[in-house]
Amino acid sequence: MPRDPSKTRRKLIAAADALFYNQGIRAVGVDAIALNAGVTKRTLYYHFRTKDELIAAYLDGRDQPTLGRYQALIPEAKEPAALKVQRVFEHLSKSCQDRQWRGCSFLRAAAEFANLPGHPTRLIAARHKKRFESWLENILRADGIAGAPDLARQIMILFDGAVAQILIHRDPGYASSAAAAAASLISSKRQKRKSGRSAR
């Protein structure tokens, strides 16, 4: 009946997204997803060959929007990298206080499928984290910071580490601690700027 053949598909992914992110992937059955999408299980299996395929579509659908929310925080190009990175941690600090926050969907998916290195989910999760790290690296390089790749890795570690601690303790304070650590690491590196008049 619907004119757009992909509308049902999108509804299924939306239902899967809500349930998977809230409860975990293995904890949710296809019955619940079909019910939540307002279709039958048979229709779900018309649009997705297996549950794994739906899982992959769920995670893939989160890749760009997740990174995009962080990219939207820092539209200006001329700010110091340190300030931009602080905004990233501030955003984490706010969003983790949402009652619906359940940590990082990519990390949680990788944790659920820790024994399946070739699972589609693992590839999507790894790709997403690499994209995030590369984005951080670009921010640092745009500010002429030496050793941007190493520093981007360390900030990435601080970010996911903070997410993990907040998930465990339900304490947003870990976002501030991570932010302070990132600021300290960046200011250490700034003393070794490649080019730049203010190399202290």
Add this chain to the structure above:
Amino acid sequence: MPRDPSKTRRKLIAAADALFYNQGIRAVGVDAIALNAGVTKRTLYYHFRTKDELIAAYLDGRDQPTLGRYQALIPEAKEPAALKVQRVFEHLSKSCQDRQWRGCSFLRAAAEFANLPGHPTRLIAARHKKRFESWLENILRADGIAGAPDLARQIMILFDGAVAQILIHRDPGYASSAAAAAASLISSKRQKRKSGRSAR
């Protein structure tokens, strides 16, 4: 037939440990655990009222040994804290290269039960991480480092962040990056030592 009534219980926990850590908690059924322990499901339910109770026993059984392995790395009290912390990250770097390594059981359990804040698993995971953080704090304070609580939190964040990244990318290099970041943070703090002749 066995004289020690708790022997079966221990076998069940050992079987659960191997399966839960390797595959994830929700991915493993009680049938598989009973089979692996060499008893029937009915016996499992004689020793544990529910699967949740077995899960709790599994995680609880990992608490002290996990922390103990790190404590065993640094028996001497007179070393600089920075060196002790490096040993912690070096141990991670080595152990994560084991083919059976699947990241942190506590973090993965918390991720699986992200929507159940009151679940026994969550309490045990939070308690373990707090113990680890307190242990780090003691190491720092023993070396007279100012702001030990904040710094211990940051090292904790770096540690779990590295674990997360390694789990996702299967790249032990993140342990080295985290170690370097920790060293940098500690050396920044050392310039503000409480007491100490070498306060620069």
Add this chain to the structure above:
DNA sequence: GTCTATATGCCGATAGAC
């Protein structure tokens, strides 16, 4: 493309014998 109905097996948990 979506439906009703079903296949097949595993899920956590239990009854009752010994």
Add this chain to the structure above:
DNA sequence: GTCTATCGGCATATAGAC
């Protein structure tokens, strides 16, 4: 304390009608 046997339900996935 451990067994055999089984409960009702839910898991992923499919057959075939419309």
